[in-house]
Every structure is written in C-alpha cells, then in structure tokens.
Amino acid sequence: MTGELAIDRGVLRISGGDAYKFLQDTISNDMGGTKTGLVYSAILTPQGKYLFDFFVGADGDDYLIDIAVDRAPALAKRLSMYKLRADVQIEATEMFVNRGLGDMPSGAHLDPRHTDLGWRNYSPKKGGEPKIDWTAIRVKHCIPETNIELVADDTYILEAGFERLHGVDFRKGCYVGQEVTARMKHKTELRKGFKTVAIDGAVPIGSTITRDGKSIGQVFSQSNGQAIAYLRFDRAGDGMKSEDVTVSLV
Structure with missing residues (x-):
C-alpha cells in the first residue's frame, strides 16, 4: 500500500x-x-x-x-x-x-x-x-x-x-x-484565532466577515457548508456575513 x-x-x-x-x-x-x-x-x-x-x-x-x-x-x-x-x-x-x-x-x-x-x-x-x-x-x-x-x-x-x-x-x-x-x-487570553463556522454559500478565500457593519474576521478554506474562519472572538455572533453569505458559529 x-x-x-x-x-x-x-x-x-x-x-x-x-x-x-x-x-x-x-x-x-x-x-x-x-x-x-x-x-x-x-x-x-x-x-x-x-x-x-x-x-x-x-x-x-x-x-x-x-x-x-x-x-x-x-x-x-x-x-x-x-x-x-x-x-x-x-x-x-x-x-x-x-x-x-x-x-x-x-x-x-x-x-x-x-x-x-x-x-x-x-x-x-x-x-x-x-x-x-x-x-x-x-x-x-x-x-x-x-x-x-x-x-x-x-x-x-x-x-x-x-x-x-x-x-x-x-x-x-x-x-x-x-x-x-x-x-x-x-499571560494573555487569545482574543483572535481560527474557528470552524457554518457558511451558507461560497466566497473567495480571504473574504472579510462583517457584523453590525464592522470587520471581525476572514473566511478561508470551505467545504460541505463549513469554513475555517479567522475571528475576533469578542465580536463574533449572530448576524455575521461575508459578501452576501451568512456565517454562523457552530
């Protein structure tokens, strides 16, 4: 093999x-x-x-x-x-x-x-x-x-x-x-990092994630309705978007 x-x-x-x-x-x-x-x-x-x-x-x-x-x-x-x-x-x-x-x-x-x-x-x-x-x-x-x-x-x-x-x-x-x-x-608590999220479409790698009109991260690899996102953890939550695609915490 x-x-x-x-x-x-x-x-x-x-x-x-x-x-x-x-x-x-x-x-x-x-x-x-x-x-x-x-x-x-x-x-x-x-x-x-x-x-x-x-x-x-x-x-x-x-x-x-x-x-x-x-x-x-x-x-x-x-x-x-x-x-x-x-x-x-x-x-x-x-x-x-x-x-x-x-x-x-x-x-x-x-x-x-x-x-x-x-x-x-x-x-x-x-x-x-x-x-x-x-x-x-x-x-x-x-x-x-x-x-x-x-x-x-x-x-x-x-x-x-x-x-x-x-x-x-x-x-x-x-x-x-x-x-x-x-x-x-x-000495610190991580406030940013990668997290798997749900995504209801496809966007170019590196696309910005926004919430309430503010940039809070980016979308990277995507597969089967999920993506690896880089997020500001304190700003992540309901209402996240990338392009016209909904991004959700899982």
Missing part, C-alpha cells in the same frame, strides 16, 4: 552530527517525538510570527522534513543561515510524500495533528492520484494549511491552534520566537 501522492509536498534531508540539537534549538516542538513518530512543528520569526510549518521524521541518523513544496527552498535557506559552524547538511531530496486513511503501511507514521488525517509516508515511489477530500477533513477539525490560513510573517501559531494540533511544546528549551509564544500562552 503506497497511499496517494501529496502533490504539493516536498522532502528535505537534514544530516550531520549536530542535526538533532540544531533542529531542537530551532523549531517550536520537541524533537524527542521523532523517536516514535512524526513531529509537527514550525519555525517562527524573532517576533513570534509564523514562517514555516512542517513535519519532522527520523530516517536512520538523519531527519526528513515534509513541507509545502513551494516553501522548501526558503526553509533550506533559513536553516542554512541558522546553522553557522554546526555539523549540519541540508539538501533537497527526490522523495515523495504519500498519505492515506485506514491501514498504515510499514514505515509510515500517523499524522500527529489529528487522528482523522490518517498517515504519512516518505518514499522514492509515487503514490496514487489524490482522491481523498483532505480539505473537508481539515475544515471539520479546524486544521489550518500552509499558504491558506497560515501566512508567513503574519500568523501567530497559538491563534492557529498549534497547541491543540500538537505543534508546539512549552517545556522544551528556547527556540526562535519562543519568548513571544510563551507570553501569549501564559
């Missing part, structure tokens, strides 16, 4: 004697999770804003990074900038990201974000044509996607639900952007 090809994903290989420590000091999650499966994580700006999200998995003494293919070159460049004199090599691979639901093939790992997202596998063999409606699964469980809900230099990962999606660890050591993220966790 090879599953189906994730056509928009690529794989980087991180190798060298300092690879583990280098990644541990750089990403938002604890690399210890790679001993038993995949780790979902992010790299942030020093101001705590999202830059990249990806999965990290062990491959012998190396580590594989599963990332949106159009973000892979920028991530490789960023990691190269951070490594300084560390014994770390960063290279693109020709491996494919395959994924599926149901029985998991040998060498695959569960998607750590949510059980309904099935498994992921990295292989030189290309999986089948995509048939599963992954957007519907994401929308149902409010799981943001690279380049749609997750916007570089703009999104805060806690507003994007990374704690719920097992993408951040508050017990590990420092990493870039850690101080801002920890302060958001411990």
Whole structure:
C-alpha cells in the first residue's frame, strides 16, 4: 500500500552530527517525538510570527522534513543561515510524500495533528492520484494549511491552534520566537484565532466577515457548508456575513 501522492509536498534531508540539537534549538516542538513518530512543528520569526510549518521524521541518523513544496527552498535557506559552524547538511531530496486513511503501511507514521488525517509516508515511489477530500477533513477539525490560513510573517501559531494540533511544546528549551509564544500562552487570553463556522454559500478565500457593519474576521478554506474562519472572538455572533453569505458559529 503506497497511499496517494501529496502533490504539493516536498522532502528535505537534514544530516550531520549536530542535526538533532540544531533542529531542537530551532523549531517550536520537541524533537524527542521523532523517536516514535512524526513531529509537527514550525519555525517562527524573532517576533513570534509564523514562517514555516512542517513535519519532522527520523530516517536512520538523519531527519526528513515534509513541507509545502513551494516553501522548501526558503526553509533550506533559513536553516542554512541558522546553522553557522554546526555539523549540519541540508539538501533537497527526490522523495515523495504519500498519505492515506485506514491501514498504515510499514514505515509510515500517523499524522500527529489529528487522528482523522490518517498517515504519512516518505518514499522514492509515487503514490496514487489524490482522491481523498483532505480539505473537508481539515475544515471539520479546524486544521489550518500552509499558504491558506497560515501566512508567513503574519500568523501567530497559538491563534492557529498549534497547541491543540500538537505543534508546539512549552517545556522544551528556547527556540526562535519562543519568548513571544510563551507570553501569549501564559499571560494573555487569545482574543483572535481560527474557528470552524457554518457558511451558507461560497466566497473567495480571504473574504472579510462583517457584523453590525464592522470587520471581525476572514473566511478561508470551505467545504460541505463549513469554513475555517479567522475571528475576533469578542465580536463574533449572530448576524455575521461575508459578501452576501451568512456565517454562523457552530
């Protein structure tokens, strides 16, 4: 079983004697999770804003990074900038990201974000044509996607639900952007963030949500009468609209 090809994903290989420590000091999650499966994580700006999200998995003494293919070159460049004199090599691979639901093939790992997202596998063999409606699964469980809900230099990962999606660890050591993220966790109550809403039509991604004539958020991924919306929680409620479409809390 090879599953189906994730056509928009690529794989980087991180190798060298300092690879583990280098990644541990750089990403938002604890690399210890790679001993038993995949780790979902992010790299942030020093101001705590999202830059990249990806999965990290062990491959012998190396580590594989599963990332949106159009973000892979920028991530490789960023990691190269951070490594300084560390014994770390960063290279693109020709491996494919395959994924599926149901029985998991040998060498695959569960998607750590949510059980309904099935498994992921990295292989030189290309999986089948995509048939599963992954957007519907994401929308149902409010799981943001690279380049749609997750916007570089703009999104805060806690507003994007990374704690719920097992993408951040508050017990590990420092990493870039850690101080801002920890302060958001411990010293403030989130007033904005992503939430699945009901929507009785379709609107362009990024469309503004209004209530009582005021802008209170935006609509992003949509499927089966639901959408992932970015909302100001204190202003959300009855009477929300986007374009001429009704948006409702669920």
